[in-house]
Amino acid sequence: MRITLSLLVLTMMNSVFADTMLDTAKQLREDALQSNLAWDIVESLTTEVGPRLAGTVADEQAVAWAQAMLKDAGFDRVWLEPVKFPVWLRHHEKARVVSPYPQPLHISALGYSGSTDGELTAEIVAFAGLAELKSASATEVEGKIVFINQSTDRSIDGSGYGKAVPVRYAGGKLAKEKGAVAVLIRSVGTDSHRFPHTGSSLRQDMPLPAAALSAPDADQLVRMLARKTPITIALDIDVETNAGGQSYNVIGQIDGREKPSEVILVSGHLDSWDLGTGAIDDGAGVAITTAAAQLIGALPQRPRRSVRVVLFANEEQGIWGGKAYAKAHHEELDQHYYASESDFGAGLVWQFDVADEVFLDLAMPLLKPLGIKRGVAASGGGPDIKPLMDMGVSVFRLKQNGLDYFDYHHTADDTLDKINPESLRQNVAAWAVVTYLLAERK
Amino acid sequence: MRITLSLLVLTMMNSVFADTMLDTAKQLREDALQSNLAWDIVESLTTEVGPRLAGTVADEQAVAWAQAMLKDAGFDRVWLEPVKFPVWLRHHEKARVVSPYPQPLHISALGYSGSTDGELTAEIVAFAGLAELKSASATEVEGKIVFINQSTDRSIDGSGYGKAVPVRYAGGKLAKEKGAVAVLIRSVGTDSHRFPHTGSSLRQDMPLPAAALSAPDADQLVRMLARKTPITIALDIDVETNAGGQSYNVIGQIDGREKPSEVILVSGHLDSWDLGTGAIDDGAGVAITTAAAQLIGALPQRPRRSVRVVLFANEEQGIWGGKAYAKAHHEELDQHYYASESDFGAGLVWQFDVADEVFLDLAMPLLKPLGIKRGVAASGGGPDIKPLMDMGVSVFRLKQNGLDYFDYHHTADDTLDKINPESLRQNVAAWAVVTYLLAERK
Numbered sequence: 001m002r003i004t005l006s007l008l009v010l011t012m013m014n015s016v017f018a019d020t021m022l023d024t025a026k027q028l029r030e031d032a033l034q035s036n037l038a039w040d041i042v043e044s045l046t047t048e049v050g051p052r053l054a055g056t057v058a059d060e061q062a063v064a065w066a067q068a069m070l071k072d073a074g075f076d077r078v079w080l081e082p083v084k085f086p087v088w089l090r091h092h093e094k095a096r097v098v099s100p101y102p103q104p105l106h107i108s109a110l111g112y113s114g115s116t117d118g119e120l121t122a123e124i125v126a127f128a129g130l131a132e133l134k135s136a137s138a139t140e141v142e143g144k145i146v147f148i149n150q151s152t153d154r155s156i157d158g159s160g161y162g163k164a165v166p167v168r169y170a171g172g173k174l175a176k177e178k179g180a181v182a183v184l185i186r187s188v189g190t191d192s193h194r195f196p197h198t199g200s201s202l203r204q205d206m207p208l209p210a211a212a213l214s215a216p217d218a219d220q221l222v223r224m225l226a227r228k229t230p231i232t233i234a235l236d237i238d239v240e241t242n243a244g245g246q247s248y249n250v251i252g253q254i255d256g257r258e259k260p261s262e263v264i265l266v267s268g269h270l271d272s273w274d275l276g277t278g279a280i281d282d283g284a285g286v287a288i289t290t291a292a293a294q295l296i297g298a299l300p301q302r303p304r305r306s307v308r309v310v311l312f313a314n315e316e317q318g319i320w321g322g323k324a325y326a327k328a329h330h331e332e333l334d335q336h337y338y339a340s341e342s343d344f345g346a347g348l349v350w351q352f353d354v355a356d357e358v359f360l361d362l363a364m365p366l367l368k369p370l371g372i373k374r375g376v377a378a379s380g381g382g383p384d385i386k387p388l389m390d391m392g393v394s395v396f397r398l399k400q401n402g403l404d405y406f407d408y409h410h411t412a413d414d415t416l417d418k419i420n421p422e423s424l425r426q427n428v429a430a431w432a433v434v435t436y437l438l439a440e441r442k
Numbered sequence: 443m444r445i446t447l448s449l450l451v452l453t454m455m456n457s458v459f460a461d462t463m464l465d466t467a468k469q470l471r472e473d474a475l476q477s478n479l480a481w482d483i484v485e486s487l488t489t490e491v492g493p494r495l496a497g498t499v500a501d502e503q504a505v506a507w508a509q510a511m512l513k514d515a516g517f518d519r520v521w522l523e524p525v526k527f528p529v530w531l532r533h534h535e536k537a538r539v540v541s542p543y544p545q546p547l548h549i550s551a552l553g554y555s556g557s558t559d560g561e562l563t564a565e566i567v568a569f570a571g572l573a574e575l576k577s578a579s580a581t582e583v584e585g586k587i588v589f590i591n592q593s594t595d596r597s598i599d600g601s602g603y604g605k606a607v608p609v610r611y612a613g614g615k616l617a618k619e620k621g622a623v624a625v626l627i628r629s630v631g632t633d634s635h636r637f638p639h640t641g642s643s644l645r646q647d648m649p650l651p652a653a654a655l656s657a658p659d660a661d662q663l664v665r666m667l668a669r670k671t672p673i674t675i676a677l678d679i680d681v682e683t684n685a686g687g688q689s690y691n692v693i694g695q696i697d698g699r700e701k702p703s704e705v706i707l708v709s710g711h712l713d714s715w716d717l718g719t720g721a722i723d724d725g726a727g728v729a730i731t732t733a734a735a736q737l738i739g740a741l742p743q744r745p746r747r748s749v750r751v752v753l754f755a756n757e758e759q760g761i762w763g764g765k766a767y768a769k770a771h772h773e774e775l776d777q778h779y780y781a782s783e784s785d786f787g788a789g790l791v792w793q794f795d796v797a798d799e800v801f802l803d804l805a806m807p808l809l810k811p812l813g814i815k816r817g818v819a820a821s822g823g824g825p826d827i828k829p830l831m832d833m834g835v836s837v838f839r840l841k842q843n844g845l846d847y848f849d850y851h852h853t854a855d856d857t858l859d860k861i862n863p864e865s866l867r868q869n870v871a872a873w874a875v876v877t878y879l880l881a882e883r884k
Contacts, residue, residue: 043665047543047662047665047666047669048542048543048669049543049545050539050543050544050545050662051545051546057544058544058545097492100490101489101490101491101492102492102499102500103491103492103493103500103719104492104493106854192859192860193635193637193855194637194718194853194854194855194857195635195636215859216855216857216858216859219857219858219859220489220492220719220857220858223485223489223858224489227489227490276636277545277662411636412548412636413635413636413658415636415658415661415662416658416661416662416665417634417657417658417661418634
């Protein structure tokens with residue numbers, strides 16, 4: 001009888017508690033849908049700092065901005081963790097068709113590209129993709145500028161980018177092995193605007209000059225090549241890579257009330273490429289995850305576990321911040337309850353992926369009104385989370401609609417106007433619900 | 443009785459003749475809808491010549507290209523008429539916010555802008571439009587960079603552009619009178635991409651440095667200004683204007699079989715700005731009107747009147763070709779039966795305007811299947827036609843849908859991919875029908 005009564009009380013208490021948790025999560029969601037917190041964060045970052053290539057003065061300013069912003073946002077603790085990497089700097093890049101149809105081309109040097117040391121003039125040899133370049137003989141390629149015209153399919157989940165991006169990483173290395181003097185790739189992007197998309201290539205000793213052409217410029221070369229006359233191009237790429245770069249992962253934490261050492265890690269990356277103001281990549285992720293945590297921090301009581309926002313350093317040139325974090329915290333990774341990064345712009349979240357059916361059962365009734373579908377086990381948690389995932393940390397993913405993400409990604413056109421404030425709010429609502437429930441659940 | 447019979451025969455002949463003319467016009471229309479002539483012309487011009495700023499080597503190449511193209515197209519006569527103008531050349535332009543939020547800005551110098559002679563650093567003072575600048579005191583403006591943030595409304599007929607463009611023409615002159623050191627305008631354009639729109643400003647002695655900001659950059663300045671701190675900008679604009687520029691109106695004619703001295707003048711302009719490849723402005727107009735005339739020239743017999751294609755020189759910097767043509771031909775303007783220019787891209791024609799109700803009755807049954815509405819008296823015939831219209835030449839206009847025209851106009855993004863081949867064919871069909879009927883009618 002006493003046991004039965006105890007069980008009954010316990011069940012009632014659990015039920016009351018669960019209702020409180022769900023009510024709180026629901027209130028968080030509604031508050032997020034009315035909140036300008038995320039917009040204000042990304043507006044401030046993109047306006048006051050703007051482009052913030054890792055290792056530059058602007059990146060230092062971004063770190064100072066982030067530290068001040070997290071302190072103002074009411075996090076219990078804010079700290080920096082150093083991240084070291086080689087600094088790659090763009091000075092200038094120019095390209096022009098020399099003959100037979102003289103005209104300028106729009107290019108952007110790729111991260112870790114080499115320089116041309118003045119103007120480098122050579123004939124181009126075109127390939128449809130990496131496989132075609134692989135099977136080419138050295139005599140076809142030697143002394144030429146390799147042009148790889150791999151296109152990128154538009155897809156909601158970025159899978160088209162995944163298929164195309166190896167050209168950017170590996171094209172230069174392969175072209176060099178075959179004796180090419182430089183490599184030009186069709187931008188890994190889905191737009192047809194005159195914006196070349198930058199992005200990192202493989203780090204190598206003595207890398208080839210490597211640059212992306214805008215899609216209209218790649219099409220222009222294809223039309224010229226169809227005329228069956230040799231096309232000569234002059235490239236002038238001036239960049240440098242220096243050892244000894246440093247930046248910081250900027251971290252803010254809301255300490256858990258019961259299990260403060262157990263951490264829900266939510267994140268974006270603070271650095272951006274130098275061409276745009278880094279609004280969708282990744283001012284949005286910084287803003288979404290910070291705003292979600294800030295809303296949780298504003299609740300009457302702290303959640304059971306800690307919520308840690310990590311604004312990673314130098315994601316763009318090789319996940320340097322993510323790797324440094326995993327290394328620095330490798331002994332506490334069993335205390336990382338869940339981790340995820342928002343690094344796919346500000347498109348609407350349409351699916352929630354996590355390998356925990358019980359948690360899906362708990363969260364989905366709160367996410368469904370946001371238009372979010374029940375998903376499957378997360379295949380990843382974002383680029384900076386991969387090192388943690390590889391070391392066994394559980395991840396979740398709030399999958400966003402990325403249909404237009406690769407129209408702007410890594411271009412000068414990645415600016416604040418590309419973010420829809422309503423969609424940004426929906427993201428914050430989803431992140432607030434999931435982060436809170438993970439932090440609060442038993 | 444004899445008179446009655448004669449009248450009957452005449453009526454029958456007229457009817458047979460009219461049917462033949464209408465049948466021919468219909469066949470022209472159907473042929474045009476299947477034809478790649480216009481696409482091939484604009485593809486060739488934008489690929490093989492590319493950007494062709496008036497007075498440059500590329501412009502010379504465009505003239506040679508046009509002459510060869512018209513000869514190949516089977517025109518009875520092809521000739522050049524010289525056009526003289528001051529040559530304006532862009533060397534480079536750079537802008538950056540110096541303080542308090544250091545970052546680059548995307549600008550494009552305006553035609554006939556002055557240079558800064560190295561870097562010019564000054565505070566900006568913002569105005570919503572020309573009226574606000576007019577009413578400003580000199581003390582507000584003196585020594586500063588004037589920023590005019592006039593936006594451009596999207597409209598099917600370009601009326602939004604018409605309202606906004608005075609800022610580009612007159613902003614520099616007005617700012618100079620008030621003692622400003624330079625002028626930056628929000629691009630006269632309807633897109634929100636990182637493309638500044640160039641375009642001509644008023645020619646003046648000792649003009650101010652004048653440039654357009656892309657819309658996202660103008661928005662960025664507005665956000666900075668909202669923070670109520672002085673914004674200092676550094677401009678580096680290097681351009682030059684030289685006397686003694688020359689180019690050519692390139693003209694092809696299909697000689698009329700009965701009234702060869704009576705001319706239907708159809709036209710586009712051959713020059714383009716230097717930033718894009720001049721596909722919509724105005725490779726499209728060159729291609730549409732040339733292809734329409736070429737189809738007429740391929741008929742079994744020449745039309746009654748002559749069809750003259752004029753590919754005007756240097757429209758962009760002040761309608762130099764149009765003015766030169768009107769001057770050179772001012773004694774034969776009574777022989778110019780009708781004139782029009784296609785200079786609004788390759789959007790679908792949606793209305794036919796002409797102040798001739800009888801001709802509208804004749805043409806509309808043939809245009810209606812193309813989705814073209816009966817219009818009113820034409821308010822103009824295109825920029826290069828204005829000098830002729832002012833001297834009494836009758837004009838018509840095939841009004842195009844220009845909803846997206848000012849997204850690309852005068853930017854680096856004016857490239858071939860912005861032209862829809864189907865829409866281009868509809869344009870050729872409309873121009874072929876109208877041009878042929880005007881040339882053939884009694």
